[in-house]
Amino acid sequence: MRIKHVENEELSMRIYHAFREAGFDDCGIIGLEDMSGFVASAKERIRNVPASEGLYGLAINHTERLRETFPWAKSIVIASTWLGKYRFPEALRGRYSKGFFASRNSDKSGPEYREKCKIGRWFDENHIRWTGEIREGGQQIWGLRHAAAVAGLGIIRRNNFLYCEEGSWLELDSYLIDRHCRLYQEKQIKPCPEKCTACRGACPTGALCGANTLNPNHCVSLITTFGRGMIPEGLEEQQLGQWIAGCEACQDACPFNRRHDWNSGKEFPGLDALVPRMSPENIASTEDEDFLRHLCDLTCDHILPDQTETLRVNARRALSNSAR
Ligand code: SF4
Ligand code: SF4
Known part of the structure; x- marks a missing residue:
């Protein structure tokens, strides 16, 4: 991992390693203020495609109220899991999304999801207040790809997906915590070729x-x-x-x-x-x-x-x- 910027380093690094122990492949930590860029890009999308207002309007509303909804939250931990570690049956390709059926969130009684739940226990043991999908049953923030890009886990390509060095087959999870931590990474990832469509x-x-x-x-x-x-x-x-x-x-x-x-x-x-x-x-x-x-x-x-x-x-x- 190449670190671009870190604050509260001791705790930030402990959080990073706790996520790795819980089976996540990468992790970064950003501030709530970092989500303002997501609001700006969602507004731009609505301007470009007015039909997208229903979806992005909701996302903007939720993001702008983040501090009000979670007044105790000081940081967002954004973590990725590489889905390409699983093979995906040929008969399902082109019919079923790999992002759903090879996701650790897809089977809440399965071993992959149980492994992920270790992170909630780790937060509890370390007296860190938190919320996230495994506690509340749904992601608490919108704009996970934006959050991951700000944290330096990858780049967003023209097809709107977040890519790490290996590609876009990533599942993203977010957690709000009550500690001030920051961990931004730096990765060397080639941008989209100029003429590619x-x-x-x-x-x-x-x-x-x-x-x-x-x-x-x-x-x-x-x-x-x-x-x-x-x-x-x-x-x-x-x-x-x-x-x-x-x-x-x-x-x-x-x-x-x-x-x-x-x-x-x-x-x-x-x-x-x-x-x-x-x-x-x-x-x-x-x-x-x-x-x-x-x-x-x-x-x-x-x-x-x-x-x-x-x-x-x-x-x-x-x-x-x-x-x-
Ligand atoms: S934007 Fe991507 S996911 Fe949506 S219809 Fe087009 S190819 Fe399919
Ligand atoms: S423009 Fe080309 S490289 Fe970029 S996301 Fe689309 S297909 Fe991939």
Whole structure:
């Protein structure tokens, strides 16, 4: 690790090492004031794509009220986990998001999530007040990619994703703590090549309508999850291709991700056994609600367990698109 700036060094470094012990691959610590850049960039996004106001307006509101909501908080710890350590079954690629189904947050009763919970116990043992996903059930801050970029864990590329040296397959988690700590890193990561537009070219709906710009209403990842599979005005069914939960076309196409081999790595616990039942044919026709609810649980709260119909809608569309 190359440190750019550190404050309260002894505690900041202890926090860094505690996160590594809990299975995180990297970690930085920033101030709440560092999130003002996120508010500015969210406003810019709304100016560029007014249709994004619903999503980014919420993010701005939440971020601007951070100090009021958590008056005791003095720092944000932002931590990353490299998902590329897991292999991802070929049959799921192009249909299911690796960011959901290879996430430590996807199975809250699983060994990977239990390992992550060590960090909460460490904060408690060290009498540090904290909040975060593993305590409250949801991220407490918006703009995790911005926070991670400020902390120096990586850079945000034109497809809006955060990249470390290995690529964009990162899961980010944030924790607010009541101690003043700062830990900013410095990494040598090449920027996007000047003329590259591979991510935009791969976006099936044009949702990635410019560099660092997104129309969330047309993003397949959002349509197949929060949007419950309903096609918004201006799009056609076939544009969603084979996706059943999520979309990663703009990451898969990126040259900085292409060298990663999803056939190698360790199994994400329990995933291989589910693969035969995750075909679009089975999802569209199964009457096993418990199985579908389980799959919803594995989407990191993007499809709720009472929204199993969303999976069926997306699977039926995938089947019909493959028959075209
Ligand atoms: S996730 Fe899919 S739909 Fe959304 S911007 Fe990326 S490629 Fe486009
Ligand atoms: S595909 Fe090209 S432009 Fe898009 S994020 Fe990757 S390097 Fe940058």
